[in-house]
Amino acid sequence: MAPNEIYQYSLVNALMSGVSDSGITAAQLIEKGNQGLGTFVRIEGELLLLDGAVYQLLAEGKIRVASPTDQIPYAVSTHFEPQHTVTGEGARLENKEALDVVLERYNxxxxxxxxxxxxxxxFRRVKCRTVKGQEYEGQSLAELGKKQFVAEYSDIEGTIVGFRSPRTWQGFFVAGEHMHFIDKDRKAGGHVLELEADDVRIGIATINNLHIELPTSDKFNSAVMTTDDVGLKSVEG
Structure with missing residues (x-):
């Protein structure tokens, strides 16, 4: 894939329907980009792809490097090359919504x-969540979100990888902002719920080229998928 194109495997609506028993491997995902987000089989934790490594951000603040054969039922990635970089006062983030202002200012x-x-x-503060994994086959992401593990980190260095998707793509992607954090020591992280930062560098790229690969499993093809906008907003924060 060329720089700043999106590759996605499966759909967010599939996770909302509990379809998460198989997928592509971590080794395959690494070939698709240098940064990305997703989850693992049975929705166990958050996935962060960063510069050749796939991390599994688990509940209780644990992090492991995924093995090449670990399966991923949903992921989105890109070969990220920033078209614009913001630093200094322009990159000050008083909250999560301020990041959207920076993106709008660029394009x-x-x-x-x-x-x-x-x-x-x-980062002055980052509030993150991780999901603990399905308790039974077919358990939806929205239900898992009711029991998510939430941690707050203060005065911490690290990296956020994120995507902003159009409202009309809700259910295919997560509409709006979707971002995951990992600290520089690779010991803390998760899906970002809240953030504050005043000394960061923000790289940005606009994307208009997407490649979506759908699973061919019986569970995916037999799932009844609908776009649960309320459920997605509750679990994504």
């Missing part, structure tokens, strides 16, 4: 396009 004509970004540096 205010991208509301119906995708954007990818990487935020690196010192």
């Amino acid at each position: 205010n004509h991208a509301s119906n396009l995708f954007m990818s970004y990487r935020v690196e540096g010192h």
Whole structure:
């Protein structure tokens, strides 16, 4: 794939329907980009792809490097090359919503396009969640979100990888902001719920080229999928 194109395996709606028993391998995902997000089989933890390594961000703040054969039922990735970089006062983030302001400042004509970004540096505060994995086959992501593990980190250095997707793509992707964090020592992280930062570098790229690969499993093909906008907002934060 060329730089700043999106590769996605499966659909968010599939996770919302509990379809998560198989997928591509971590080794295959690494070939698709240098940064990305997703989850693992049985929705066990959050996935973060960063510069040749796939990390599994688990509940209780544990992190492991995925093995090449670990299976991934949902992921989105890109060969990220920043088209614009913001530093200094322009990169000050008083909250999660402030990041969207930075993206709009770079390209205010991208509301119906995708954007990818990487935020690196010192964070005053990052609030993250991780899901603990399905308790039974077919358990939905929305239900798992009711029992998610939440941790708050202060005065921490690390990296956020994220994507912004158009509202009309809700259910295929997560509409709006979707971002995962990992600290520089690879010991803490998760799906970002809240953030504050005043000393970071923000790389941004606009994306209009997407490649979506759908599973061919019986469970995927037999799942009844609908877009649960309320459920997605509750679990994604």
